[in-house]
Amino acid sequence: MRLKLNTMKAVRIHSYGGSDVLFYEDAPRPTAGAGEVLVRVHATTVNPFDVAVRAGYLSGYFNHTLPLTLGTDVSGVVEEVGAGVTNFAPGDLVYGRAGVTRDGANADYVSVAASDLAAKPVSVDHIHAAALPHVTLTAWQALYVAAEICEGQTVLIHAAAGGVGHVAVQLAKLRGAKVICTASLNLDFLKDLDVDEAIDYSTHAFEDVATGVDVVLDLVGGDTQQRSWPLLKPGGILISTIQPPSAEMAAAHGVRQHFVTSAPPIGETLAEVTALVDSGQIIPLVSTILPLQEVRRAHDLIEGKHTRGKIALSVVA
Numbered sequence: 001m002r003l004k005l006n007t008m009k010a011v012r013i014h015s016y017g018g019s020d021v022l023f024y025e026d027a028p029r030p031t032a033g034a035g036e037v038l039v040r041v042h043a044t045t046v047n048p049f050d051v052a053v054r055a056g057y058l059s060g061y062f063n064h065t066l067p068l069t070l071g072t073d074v075s076g077v078v079e080e081v082g083a084g085v086t087n088f089a090p091g092d093l094v095y096g097r098a099g100v101t102r103d104g105a106n107a108d109y110v111s112v113a114a115s116d117l118a119a120k121p122v123s124v125d126h127i128h129a130a131a132l133p134h135v136t137l138t139a140w141q142a143l144y145v146a147a148e149i150c151e152g153q154t155v156l157i158h159a160a161a162g163g164v165g166h167v168a169v170q171l172a173k174l175r176g177a178k179v180i181c182t183a184s185l186n187l188d189f190l191k192d193l194d195v196d197e198a199i200d201y202s203t204h205a206f207e208d209v210a211t212g213v214d215v216v217l218d219l220v221g222g223d224t225q226q227r228s229w230p231l232l233k234p235g236g237i238l239i240s241t242i243q244p245p246s247a248e249m250a251a252a253h254g255v256r257q258h259f260v261t262s263a264p265p266i267g268e269t270l271a272e273v274t275a276l277v278d279s280g281q282i283i284p285l286v287s288t289i290l291p292l293q294e295v296r297r298a299h300d301l302i303e304g305k306h307t308r309g310k311i312a313l314s315v316v317a
């Protein structure tokens with residue numbers, strides 16, 4: 001018989017600040033409430049979102065209670081299910097997105113709404129499954145829901161070698177779009193992803209190559225977003241995940257704009273993603289795997305802004 005402990009290890013913050021406010025420590029073990037699933041975490045990740053929460057940049061938007069366990073991505077095994085959950089059972093292999101307003105998945109256990117989980121792809125391990133939810137839901141919302149990208153269109157993806165970008169490239173190509181991308185240190189990775197044009201933004205002005213595009217996916221913001229408006233065809237769309245695009249600029253250029261603030265239905269979309277991964281149509285890239293205890297290093301790498309694909313944290317070896 002397995003002993004059920006009331007505590008577990010988790011990465012928590014007790015205050016906002018640099019990566020030194022992250023502590024790998026004992027924390028109360030969550031339980032599965034009604035409609036929830038308690039997952040034994042095997043792998044999780046760090047996203048720029050976790051860095052922003054840790055630094056306190058989002059404290060005006062989310063009503064987080066400290067201490068807070070970080071981490072939105074999870075892949076693991078169902079430990080127990082709460083009242084009313086009929087689609088998962090203990091022992092199932094699942095992946096999903098932990099709620100962004102509550103304790104997250106950088107921990108031994110996380111409680112997640114059953115509707116935010118799906119069966120884990122069988123063709124990849126927990127590390128690679130955990131790399132998918134946050135970034136794939138974002139790219140899906142941007143390209144499939146907001147842009148409704150279709151065959152024959154051209155999309156310009158800024159920061160295509162990062163977490164969201166490398167999945168966005170694959171989703172765009174799946175719909176038959178032509179894909180133009182920007183990167184610098186990770187330019188060779190874009191060529192591996194079989195993009196149509198890869199532009200080194202550190203040595204070339206991207207507007208010299210990318211003109212007349214249907215969709216801009218802006219994962220960078222600032223000057224990169226501003227310089228992208230004139231590249232769109234009339235009626236095209238600029239979508240950003242980082243900085244709300246100006247409605248005035250969109251009107252002035254005769255195009256549309258969208259800021260990604262929500263996700264498509266999580267469990268249902270991840271079930272579709274599972275099928276795409278298991279048929280080899282989406283391949284998650286994890287460039288660095290660290291033990292959960294080394295979460296500070298993962299945050300520092302993300303803050304360096306030049307990571308390739310995803311940084312994953314292994315919880316169960």
Ligand SMILES: NC(=O)c1ccc[n+]([C@@H]2O[C@H](COP(=O)([O-])OP(=O)(O)OC[C@H]3O[C@@H](n4cnc5c(N)ncnc54)[C@H](OP(=O)(O)O)[C@@H]3O)[C@@H](O)[C@H]2O)c1
Pocket residue numbers: 047048049134135138158159160161162163164165182183184185186187201219220224240241242260261262302305306307308309
């Ligand atoms: N709104 C939402 O719901 C939502 C959801 C997810 C993410 N986000 C945001 O979206 C952004 C991207 O997320 P992510 O997870 O993909 O980030 P990420 O993985 O940290 O992005 C790293 C990549 O950015 C590239 N990069 C850095 N500066 C660049 C520039 N000036 N031009 C082009 N590429 C550049 C780097 O390529 P090189 O090393 O080759 O330069 C690197 O591969 C973040 O700001 C994140 O907070 C928002």
